[in-house]
Amino acid sequence: xxxxxxxxxxxxxxxxxxxxxxxxxxxxxxxxxxxxxxxxxxxxxxxxxxxxxxxxxxxxxxxxxxxxxxxxxxxxxxxxxxxxxxxxxxxxxxxxxxxxxxxxxxxxxxxxxxxxxxxxxxxxxxxxxxxxxxxxxxx
Ligand SMILES: [Zn+2]
Ligand SMILES: [Zn+2]
Numbered sequence: 001x002x003x004x005x006x007x008x009x010x011x012x013x014x015x016x017x018x019x020x021x022x023x024x025x026x027x028x029x030x031x032x033x034x035x036x037x038x039x040x041x042x043x044x045x046x047x048x049x050x051x052x053x054x055x056x057x058x059x060x061x062x063x064x065x066x067x068x069x070x071x072x073x074x075x076x077x078x079x080x081x082x083x084x085x086x087x088x089x090x091x092x093x094x095x096x097x098x099x100x101x102x103x104x105x106x107x108x109x110x111x112x113x114x115x116x117x118x119x120x121x122x123x124x125x126x127x128x129x130x131x132x133x134x135x136x137x138x139x
Contacts, residue, residue: 007056008102010083015058017086019048019097023108026099030123031115033067037075038084041123044099044110050088053095066090 007018025047034043055062058078062085066074072094076087086097099106130136 006102006104006106008086008097008104010058010078010081010085010101012078012081012083014061014080015078015083015085016056017054018056019046019053019086019095021048021052021106021108023048023106026106026108026110028110028113029115030113030119032118033070033073034115035120038098038100040100041120042113043084046097046099046106046108047094048097050092050095053086053097 005018005020007016009016023046025045027045027047029043029045030041034045035041037043061079063077063079064074064087065077070090072089072091074087074090076085077083078085083101084098085101086095088095099110
């Protein structure tokens with residue numbers, strides 16, 4: 001983890017944030033809640049304590065959803081562009097940073113997958129797929 005601050009933002013740029021290390025957990029989560037929240041195969045989540053996190057702009061544009069059945073899970077999102085954003089757990093004890101919204105390399109990488117038992121039935125590990133640096137090349 002870099003010593004200095006790492007920043008992130010939503011797709012439209014209205015909401016910006018930063019956090020400082022150390023990062024205790026960086027993981028991919030395959031649970032159905034994270035899949036729905038991100039619209040993707042899995043979430044990429046960095047977990048820190050609330051005192052390491054700070055919103056820099058756009059706080060008035062942040063929406064929050066607390067899942068009624070969840071103990072910890074909630075979501076934050078930009079009301080303007082719909083991007084996932086870092087969210088405070090329902091307990092208030094941790095902030096889950098949606099790593100796809102980072103604008104800088106945090107200097108740490110995910111170490112594990114969780115809730116693989118709930119992975120999407122169509123999930124395929126990235127390493128097993130064809131790779132293109134940009135759009136697929138057309139012949
Ligand atoms: Zn936005
Ligand atoms: Zn999850």
